[in-house]
Amino acid sequence: MEIKIHRGLDQIGGCITEIWTDSSRVFIDFGQNLPGNGKTATPKEDALMVADIIRNNEKEHQAVFYTHAHEDHVGLFRYIPLEQYIGEGSKELLLIKYNTLLERYELEKSASHQLQISDREAEQPEESYRTTKTLIDKLETFRTWKRTVPKECPVPITVGDIRVTPFFTCHSIYDAHMFLVEADGKRIWHTGDYRQHGYMGKALFPMLRRYATNIDLLITEGTMLKRKDKCIHECEVSRKMESVMQAFKYVFILASATDIERLASIKMAAKNTQKPLCILSLFMKRTMEFFTEREVSLSRGLFSFAPLFYTDKLYGKLKRRGFAMVVGTSQADRIKELLDKLPQEETLLIYSSWDGYYKNAEQVKANSKYKEFREMFHNVVDIHTSGHADKATIRKVIETVRPKEVICIHKEAGATL
Numbered sequence: 572m573e574i575k576i577h578r579g580l581d582q583i584g585g586c587i588t589e590i591w592t593d594s595s596r597v598f599i600d601f602g603q604n605l606p607g608n609g610k611t612a613t614p615k616e617d618a619l620m621v622a623d624i625i626r627n628n629e630k631e632h633q634a635v636f637y638t639h640a641h642e643d644h645v646g647l648f649r650y651i652p653l654e655q656y657i658g659e660g661s662k663e664l665l666l667i668k669y670n671t672l673l674e675r676y677e678l679e680k681s682a683s684h685q686l687q688i689s690d691r692e693a694e695q696p697e698e699s700y701r702t703t704k705t706l707i708d709k710l711e712t713f714r715t716w717k718r719t720v721p722k723e724c725p726v727p728i729t730v731g732d733i734r735v736t737p738f739f740t741c742h743s744i745y746d747a748h749m750f751l752v753e754a755d756g757k758r759i760w761h762t763g764d765y766r767q768h769g770y771m772g773k774a775l776f777p778m779l780r781r782y783a784t785n786i787d788l789l790i791t792e793g794t795m796l797k798r799k800d801k802c803i804h805e806c807e808v809s810r811k812m813e814s815v816m817q818a819f820k821y822v823f824i825l826a827s828a829t830d831i832e833r834l835a836s837i838k839m840a841a842k843n844t845q846k847p848l849c850i851l852s853l854f855m856k857r858t859m860e861f862f863t864e865r866e867v868s869l870s871r872g873l874f875s876f877a878p879l880f881y882t883d884k885l886y887g888k889l890k891r892r893g894f895a896m897v898v899g900t901s902q903a904d905r906i907k908e909l910l911d912k913l914p915q916e917e918t919l920l921i922y923s924s925w926d927g928y929y930k931n932a933e934q935v936k937a938n939s940k941y942k943e944f945r946e947m948f949h950n951v952v953d954i955h956t957s958g959h960a961d962k963a964t965i966r967k968v969i970e971t972v973r974p975k976e977v978i979c980i981h982k983e984a985g986a987t988l
Contacts, residue, residue, distance in 0.1 A: 572733075572754040574788065577624060579980035582609040583641025583794055586981055587624065592754045595632040595731025598653075599750060599761050606937030621650040632731025638763030639747035640664050640829065646679045649709055653824025656680065656736065659715040660746030663861060664829055671854045676700040696859060702711070709893045720744065721869075725782075727753075738778055739770070741771040743958020745831040745862065751782060757806045760972060761790045764981065767964045768956060769832045770873060789974035791983030794959035802961040805836050809815060809956045812840035812921055819919035820893035823844065823906065825944060826923040828899065830856040831862045835873050841895035848878045849889065850894040851905055856880055900940040907947055921950040923955050933977070962988070 577587035588831055589598050601621065604612065606676070612620065613868055632656040637645045639659040646654060657665075676699045678900035715957040718739050719725040732755075737748040742764045752759040760783045767775050783789075795802070803811075816822050822841075826833050840935035841848045859876035879885065881896065910918065928934050928941035935942050945951055960968070966988065969977055979988070 572750075572757045572759070574759065574790075576867045576980055577905065578604075580978075580981075581982070581984035583981055585609045586644055587647075588790065588980070589624070589628070590733065590752055590754075590759060591628060591630060592732055594630055595631065595733045595754070596628065596630045597730050597733050597752065598635040599752075600638055600644040600763070601647040601651060602641075602643040604862045605643045606884060607931065607933040608643075609633040617647055621647055623651065625652060630731065632793065633916070634730045635822065635922045636728075636735055636737075636750060638750070639742060641744055644763070647705055648713075652656065654714060655712070656714045656716065656735075658739075658746040658748055659717050660865065661744075662710060662713050662715050663706060664745060664858065665710055666707065667857045667861060668673055668829075668854060669710065671857060673703045675705065675852075676703060697880070709740055711839075715746050722960075725930045727751075730911070733982075734781040736782075738782060739771075739774075740765045740778075741775060741832070742766060743769075743827065743833065744829045757787045758785055759788045759790065760786045760974065762792055762850065762968070764792050764794070764874075764959055766802070766958060768802050768937055768961075769958075770805050770835065770870075771832065774966070783972045786972050786978045787975040789969060789972050790978045790980060791965055791968060792959060793979035793988075795957060795961045796965070796979065796986035796988065797983045798957075799958055802964075803956045805832050805956065806921070808954055808956050809836035809839045812837060812923075813843045814920065815919060815954070816840055816844040816846060816895060819950065821890075821913050822893075822895045822919050822921060823948070824895060824897050824923055825899065825941075826895075826897055826922040828852060831858075831866070831874055832873075833869075834859065834862070834897065836874065837895065837897055837923070838876060839873075840906055844895070846893055846895040847886075847889065848876075848896045849881045850878045850896055851881050851896065855897060857897070885935045900944045903940070903947070905943055906944075910947060915949040918948065919952065920945065922938050922951055922953045923956065925957075926953055961964055 572594050575589045577589060579586040579768055585603055586600040586602045591597060634656060635651055637657040665783055713959040718735050734753040734928050740747050742750050747763055750761045763809040766772055786901055824837050826837060858877060863875050922945060931947055
């Protein structure tokens with residue numbers, strides 16, 4: 572069994588790992604480069620790069636496995652001609668995302684037709700619609716595995732003479748997995764992205780002690796190796812949010828719709844301060860419904876969500892009572908309209924995303940939406956914790972697994988243990 576890291580040794584995201592034997596090979600992740608990490612590429616350049624990797628070293632049996640549904644791990648799936656595998660929950664999240672986009676583009680197409688705008692302007696929503704429909708069709712062909720029930724052993728997936736076993740883990744998106752890859756009497760453990768300081772993180776080390784044994788090579792993420800951010804537990808995130816929510820009547824929280832644990836932290840803080848939990852996004856509504864359906868029993872209600880979907884009809888009631896509203900940068904225009912009606916001294920933004928999006932000049936240049944969103948608010952506080960393992964956790968993982976060799980990927984150039 573041999574291995575090649577195509578991308579990820581000196582950049583965060585854009586990960587591509589190839590593992591092969593004489594007759595078989597698997598790829599773990601085919602990720603899009605993140606803004607400010609790795610070379611910026613056009614769709615055509617991405618397609619050519621993927622085609623070059625795929626046709627080199629072809630085998631009789633081959634497939635791609637995805638650790639989770641973040642774009643820097645799954646973003647190049649549209650160009651892959653091989654069989655593709657992903658967790659059942661991750662596939663559903665991606666389908667929710669693209670089907671919601673498809674509905675938006677359908678509305679834009681309809682509006683373009685009614686307004687009788689120019690052919691060039693009308694083509695924009697039409698092209699977006701066709702592209703998104705193609706992505707949905709591609710996703711529908713993905714093969715999946717079910718998340719293993721607690722206390723049961725995961726079932727391996729066989730690709731020729733390579734066995735790949737998925738293990739559920741904690742990350743800042745729902746349904747992330749690690750992989751045990753076995754062939755030729757060798758065992759590789761690929762962590763994907765992970766952390767211990769989330770609600771689901773308590774299972775990390777019991778799982779490693781049970782299954783990550785006799786490992787020849789450990790491939791671990793190293794996102795935090797050069798960063799000085801302090802990783803607090805999601806419980807502490809919730810407590811900090813609760814504290815500041817008590818001081819403001821109208822609270823907006825900028826957070827990801829796919830991060831089930833952060834949404835739970837926000838929900839608990841809102842509940843403890845007796846603020847109605849509100850949302851503006853159809854995508855967030857659907858992810859919350861999905862999380863509730865899948866996880867309400869296993870989590871004893873922690874991952875049960877029943878937010879109010881904000882409309883102008885609710886404005887009067889919520890202005891009197893106050894609220895906690897989870898939002899994204901794509902809703903900036905609607906938020907601005909609402910902010911203009913509210914007293915700024917009673918309004919707060921809790922920025923619950925990576926601060927590099929607004930502090931790092933390269934990140935701001937690549938995507939200025941986070942910085943612009945913050946600047947709409949008079950009162951802002953950062954309350955966040957990373958979706959990635961800190962340096963101490965990475966060391967503990969290595970000490971627990973005790974592999975013969977270690978490779979760190981998904982890390983900045985020059986980052987070391």
